[in-house]
Amino acid sequence: MLQMVNAEPHRRGREKAPLRKGLTLSALALGTFAIGSGEFGTNGIIQLYASDFDSSISLATYAVTAYALGVVVGSPLITVLAARLNRKTLLLGLIGLFIVGNILSAMATSIGALIAARFVTGTVQGAYFGAAAVVAAYVYGSGKAGKAFATVMAGLTVATIFGSPLGTAIGQSFGWQWLYIAVSALGLLAGMALYLWVPKSADLSGGAISRELSALTRRAVWAMIAVASLGISSIFAVYTFIGPYITDAAGVSKAVIPIALAVFGLGMAVGNQVGGRLADRFVLRGLVLGYALVLVFLVVVALGGMWLPALFVGLFGVGASAMMAIPSIQVLLTRFAPEAPTLMGAMNLAALNLANALGAVGGAIALSAGFGTLSTAWAGFILAISGLLVLALTIPRSLQRLSPAESVE
Template sequence: MLDKAYRGQCAAVTVHCTNEAERRKRGLTLFALALGSFCIGTSEFASMGILQLFSASLGIDLPTATNAIAAYAFGVVIGAPLVAARLNRRTLLLCLMGLFILGNVLSAVATDLGMFALARFVSGMPQGAYFGAGAVVASYIVGPGHAGKAFALVMTRLTVATIIGSPLATFLGQTLGWRNTYFTVAAVAGLAFLALWSWVPRTEALHGGPVVQELASLRRPAVWAMMLVAALGVASIFAVYTFIGPFVTDVATLDQAWVPIALALFGLGMTAGNLIGGRLADAYPARGLVVGFGSALVVLAVLAAGGGNVWVLLPALFGVGITMMIAIPTIQVRLTGFAPEAPTLMGAMNLAALNVANAIGAWAGSLTIAAGYGLLSAVWAGFGLTLLGLLVFALILPKAPQLAPA
């Protein structure tokens, strides 16, 4: 009897140890994915924080310097369909992280705008595919029925990068030079590569699916309509974020030490908005987007009118971040609903659309500034783009019942 009880206790201990080991493995895999996401998000948003630094170093004006930011965004768009490759997701993640490291090293050593823009394009190519492939691996790790949670786990690290990574990288650029920002990102990405190599499981379960099945979803007009809404509506984030440095130092006449603080406030708003938007997207088919875009228009108008006052500027930056991010989870839910058989590609294409927004926002803001309307005119440019995105969304509602508000 005692021997039987003893064997039972030993079996229980063995099961407990096995469960602990499995949880530890899952945690390390998710950490590796998160570290890669953090690096990618930091590289993207830090470029806007050091816009003034690399434009002065390369001998170009601010509107011209935004071409490098647009180049990164186009790299994301071109690279997003790579997620449809039949490569094992582990192999794909490693290849993407290697390409990302190369792009950031090239960014650090660039000697003119042409080389720098090309380097930023290369840096951007892995982003959409990385988040799509990362969501697949995360779904495998957390188990069936938790795909939404898996995507959120990967995406949350992008918003965390706007709170911690981008401000720190900006501070680093201000103190040690902008080139060291990219060298540091490349170094941390090297650690992410090693983590992915060590902790993402080697399994046939992560092999890519049929390419034709994934890409077939792109033939649906509703997918492109939703991506158009995202590209236009979210552009105001980047019309503002791109020029936060000049807003702080030239409009509000604060010391450059305030720039990382302003970036962090914006990032806090984005993170809070992502959490709120996720709940709205699950509960209502369209309300998150309407509420997000609508409230963002109010905050943008306040920022454009009173951004010269620090007590208006800083709260408004937080407000733009929170209101715009409320809309983004709804965009992801709608895209996945239009192509349920290709959720990974839809996640990548959502990021591609957001980076088109990046390019459009930076471009529109640079146009109004170059035309002599002042730095805050970039905010009005973003206002117009978000309003247009909201109008396009309203126009497609009658043709897409899935988008009708609850």
């Protein structure tokens, strides 16, 4: 009888552990969902706030650019300055700053004020993803860093399917300010979930600033940033121009655009999950496979995009294959700089925002040259090939320098 009594609490503890793990991961993903909804939702309300501020569309898009600049510049800086903080404390602080940034966005009375508010909000994204990836890896345990990062990214991919369209609809129905109010409320919910469910373990304590900065002296880290920026830009050479693909290339109603966006987002979600599993088993192969497949689907879009079924297949495939590579990029970055996993997560997101700009610019150049609507996919093809070339010339040699315990397949 004594053995049965003593065993019962242990059994209940084992039953609670998976629940606690699930709650922690859900809290992390809720934060990325809120962040992604605000980021992508802004694209859908540009015309609304441009009209309110009597601004041109070209000037209004600087609010989107300012957000990306905040990610690229601000997130790594915040990560380094907050190096000593426990990851839970850092996550709570970042969600607080996210809420403030979105409230300031909703209160903006000029286009300049909105641009400044979006920059502040953007500084959160990369730092949050980096810290969340560290916490997720701690929860999953050793050898599952790819799956951990994919879990964190899941909130962002879901935002492309549901959060962004819903946020845009809120802005169109009640005023663009309400998008940011709704996103602030999501941020508050995420903050409460993080406070309740993320453990404040000594294992999640920060370290010296010098340790984080030392990672930036490694050539392999910068090579991976180049690989990510070039290869993932292929996503945005397509995603940015989905509207013209539907109305001009395929020649169907603009009412189909939300469906096309959802198809692309669904592909991203699927690719993210597959990529997380590949990254933990065959990290380099997962990256190469993702980039190789994206080349195939870019050709499908470029050659068959005038036929709607082929366009949908291509959009799903580009989203899935490019996202398949992102967890591998994160794992490789942390292999090259294991002492700075949070900073590497922030740098990965910074690279993705650079990719956003590269893809949009590459596609715009193709259009300006008069090559036709679907030519943006060829621009993405060239960028992805460039990423593969940088990968082939730099990364295998860098992997050879790792110790056997750090090497990857």
